[in-house]
Amino acid sequence: MKHTVAREEDGTIKFTITIPWSEAEKAREKVLDSLIKDISLPGFRKGAAPKNLAAAKISKDKVNEETLRSLLPDAYIEAVKIEKTLPIVNPRIHVEAFEEGTDVVFSAETCEEPKIELKNYKEEVKKVTAKDKIVLPGKEDPSTDSGHGAKPNMTEIIRAVLTSANITMSHILIEQEVNRLLAQHLDELKTLGLTLEQYLSSRKKTSEELREEYSKKAQDDITLEFVLRKIADEEKITIDQKDIDEALATVKDADQKKSLMANPYFLTSILRQQKTLDFLSKI
Numbered sequence: 174m175k176h177t178v179a180r181e182e183d184g185t186i187k188f189t190i191t192i193p194w195s196e197a198e199k200a201r202e203k204v205l206d207s208l209i210k211d212i213s214l215p216g217f218r219k220g221a222a223p224k225n226l227a228a229a230k231i232s233k234d235k236v237n238e239e240t241l242r243s244l245l246p247d248a249y250i251e252a253v254k255i256e257k258t259l260p261i262v263n264p265r266i267h268v269e270a271f272e273e274g275t276d277v278v279f280s281a282e283t284c285e286e287p288k289i290e291l292k293n294y295k296e297e298v299k300k301v302t303a304k305d306k307i308v309l310p311g312k313e314d315p316s317t318d319s320g321h322g323a324k325p326n327m328t329e330i331i332r333a334v335l336t337s338a339n340i341t342m343s344h345i346l347i348e349q350e351v352n353r354l355l356a357q358h359l360d361e362l363k364t365l366g367l368t369l370e371q372y373l374s375s376r377k378k379t380s381e382e383l384r385e386e387y388s389k390k391a392q393d394d395i396t397l398e399f400v401l402r403k404i405a406d407e408e409k410i411t412i413d414q415k416d417i418d419e420a421l422a423t424v425k426d427a428d429q430k431k432s433l434m435a436n437p438y439f440l441t442s443i444l445r446q447q448k449t450l451d452f453l454s455k456i
Contacts, residue, residue, distance in 0.1 A: 174190065174191065174192050174193070174196070174248055174251060174252075175190075175191050176188055176189060176190040176191065176248075176252040176255070177189045178252070178256050178258075181343070182341070183284075183341055183342065183343045183344060184284045184285055184286075184287060184288065184341060184342060184343040184346075185282060185283075185284050185343040185344060185345055186256075186258055186260070186282070186283050186284060186285065187280060187281070187282045188249065188252045188253075188256075188264075188280065188281045188282075188283075189269075189278070189279075189280050190248050190249065190252055190278070190279055190280070190281065191276050191277070191278050192244055192248055192276060192277040192278075192279075193276055194274060194275055194276050194277070196244070197240065197244060197271075197276070197277045200240050200243050200244050201236060201237075201240045203243070204236055204239040204240045204243060205224075205228060205231070205236055206224075207239075208231050208235070208236065208239070209222075209224060209227040209228065209231070212227040212230050212231065214226060214227065214230070237271065241268060241271065241277070241279075244277060245266060245268075245279060245281075248279075249264060249266075249281045252281075258283075258285060259285050259286070260283040260284065260285060261283075261284065261285060261286055261346070262283055262284060262345060262346060262349055263283070264281035264282060264283040265281070265282040265283070265345065266279060266280070266281050267279060267280045267281075267282075282345060283345065284342075284343030284345045284346055285343075286399065287340050287341060287342035287343070287346070287395070287396075287399050288340065288341040288342075289338060289339070289340050289399055289400060289403045290338065290339040290340075291337070291338050291400070291403060291404065291407070292337050292338060292339065293337055294333070294334050294337040294338060294400075294404070295456055296337075297333040297334065297336065297337040298330055298333050298334060298453050298456045299456055300333065301329045301330055301333050302330070302454065302455075302456055327450060327454065330450070330453050330454055331397060331450075334397075334400060334401075334404075334453065335393070335396055335397065335400060338396070338400050340396050340399065340400065342392070342395055342396070342399075346395060347388060347391050347392055347395065350391035350394065350395055351384060351387045351388050351391045354387045354390060354391060355383075355384070355387055358387075398446070401446050401449045401450070402445075402446075404449050404452075404453070405445055405446075405448070405449045408449070408452060410445060410448050410449050410452060411445070412441045412444045412445045412448065416444050416448070417437070417440060417441065417444065420433075420440065420444055421433060421434065421440075
């Protein structure tokens with residue numbers, strides 16, 4: 174196997190990988206032998222028919238599909254290890270050449286974590302949280318909200334953090350999140366008995382405008398997620414078992430609790446994000 178790798182400024186990584194036909198042929202034969210086991214022909218026990226007769230009953234497209242399924246993941250993983258990259262999304266695969274007797278050539282596009290520069294986020298957050306520390310004349314009692322200026326809400330704090338940070342993220346990461354949000358939106362419309370066309374017509378929007386709207390949301394969501402993660406890393410904000418137990422104790426729905434317990438990484442991520450927001454609110 175051989176490969177080349179190209180890196181874009183936004184963090185996108187594109188591998189172009191070539192698998193020799195000799196290796197692809199071995200994989201193809203192995204796949205064919207496996208598929209033949211499920212073939213039944215008159216006069217023969219299942220899987221016992223002559224190979225040439227049984228093979229004639231199997232779609233060539235099916236064989237090719239299963240051959241690629243067995244070859245491509247390992248070839249991609251090997252290229253990733255050689256280049257010492259750290260992909261955070263599944264690759265977008267495009268088979269460029271796959272004909273009997275020739276090498277298999279495919280490309281795999283993926284990306285690493287966005288690059289983040291936090292800059293002066295603490296100073297920007299202080300400008301917001303300082304409003305809550307102003308004591309008005311004659312209202313010196315800190316226990317009364319009326320003695321203070323307007324309490325900053327989390328939206329203001331988040332905006333302050335995001336505007337002070339620089340982030341470079343791959344278009345692949347954005348597109349993947351846009352597709353996820355759109356799929357979620359379509360499911361919600363289906364539940365309401367609406368089609369996408371009906372929704373767009375009622376909102377006087379085009380599909381392009383809707384996608385652009387979700388693209389902006391995707392960028393904001395991704396930026397917030399990775400900026401908060403960066404802050405948590407720098408401030409050494411962690412989640413321990415006590416935090417997890419306390420969070421689970423507040424969940425009343427049994428199914429929801431079971432789901433959270435089955436996905437501890439997701440729960441830990443959410444709790445760490447909230448802990449980081451709490452840290453920011455106290456700056």
